[in-house]
Amino acid sequence: MKKNQIKVERIQTGTKTFFTIKNGMVYDAFGKNPVYCSCTGNTVETATPMQFANGEVFCPNCHEKKVEVIQTYEQWKTEKDEKERKMNEEKLQNLHIVEVGSDWECGLKYYGLSAQIDYDDWLKVKEHFRYYRRGWSRGQELEWNYGEPTGWLTRNPEAVEEILVGAGLIKPENTMDAISERKELEKQKKEEELKLRVAKRNELKEKMNLIEEEINKSFDASEKRELSDAETNENYFNPTFGKCTVLTYTITDTEIIKCRNMGDFKYGVSIPYSEDIENLIKEYYALNEELLNY
Numbered sequence: 001m002k003k004n005q006i007k008v009e010r011i012q013t014g015t016k017t018f019f020t021i022k023n024g025m026v027y028d029a030f031g032k033n034p035v036y037c038s039c040t041g042n043t044v045e046t047a048t049p050m051q052f053a054n055g056e057v058f059c060p061n062c063h064e065k066k067v068e069v070i071q072t073y074e075q076w077k078t079e080k081d082e083k084e085r086k087m088n089e090e091k092l093q094n095l096h097i098v099e100v101g102s103d104w105e106c107g108l109k110y111y112g113l114s115a116q117i118d119y120d121d122w123l124k125v126k127e128h129f130r131y132y133r134r135g136w137s138r139g140q141e142l143e144w145n146y147g148e149p150t151g152w153l154t155r156n157p158e159a160v161e162e163i164l165v166g167a168g169l170i171k172p173e174n175t176m177d178a179i180s181e182r183k184e185l186e187k188q189k190k191e192e193e194l195k196l197r198v199a200k201r202n203e204l205k206e207k208m209n210l211i212e213e214e215i216n217k218s219f220d221a222s223e224k225r226e227l228s229d230a231e232t233n234e235n236y237f238n239p240t241f242g243k244c245t246v247l248t249y250t251i252t253d254t255e256i257i258k259c260r261n262m263g264d265f266k267y268g269v270s271i272p273y274s275e276d277i278e279n280l281i282k283e284y285y286a287l288n289e290e291l292l293n294y
Contacts, residue, residue: 096170201294
């Protein structure tokens with residue numbers, strides 16, 4: 001919201017918008033066109049310009065209230081400042097040094113603070129900071145900063161941290177060494193979790209391979225034959241990604257069919273129904289579903 005704006009709600013339609021106030025007169029959000037009341041006419045020449053006074057938008061002719069002022073700039077600014085103050089107070093509880101970038105030429109790192117500190121505390125560490133900006137240097141506090149982070153930054157974070165720890169602003173658990181140690185522990189934890197996941201996946205794949213071998217042995221002596229649609233549309237489905245064929249098992253009361261679907265052509269082999277083979281197929285697909293979770 002700009003300094004001379006107010007936020008309003010139209011009473012008739014309930015729509016919300018912004019008006020710009022200039023010398024007590026009401027304009028649109030861009031401050032170009034006046035806002036009129038149609039009580040005296042519907043043209044620019046005959047309509048009455050709306051006015052703003054005492055926090056209200058009104059027509060000086062009919063005094064009818066057509067918009068409700070929701071928020072003035074002063075109210076918005078107060079709420080904004082209070083919100084920022086509370087957010088900064090929360091950040092101050094966890095104040096620490098943060099790395100914000102590095103020099104693209106020599107690799108020197110830039111550091112800043114995670115929250116804004118009081119001016120008296122700022123004076124204690126200001127000598128270690130320099131204001132970096134994009135552009136040629138102007139004075140001792142400015143330096144050429146070719147596309148790097150801008151603002152008050154330091155290249156001596158250890159000295160800044162020592163001062164702020166001594167002042168009680170940075171807690172021991174929020175020092176750079178403590179944070180680095182936590183990150184290293186988290187990294188090690190993730191690596192261990194990844195190793196466990198890989199080991200579990202390999203274990204599941206090994207079980208699936210053994211079960212698949214047992215299933216294939218049962219079909220080795222069977223002859224291939226072309227299958228009808230009815231024989232390939234039941235029960236179990238196993239897509240083999242990266243290949244042009246799809247492997248399926250169809251189980252009926254009298255036989256178990258292992259088939260491959262190659263577009264419109266389906267062929268496969270069948271064996272007499274066996275409860276043991278059906279259980280192996282079910283176990284195979286159960287392991288496959290479990291594998292998808294790792």
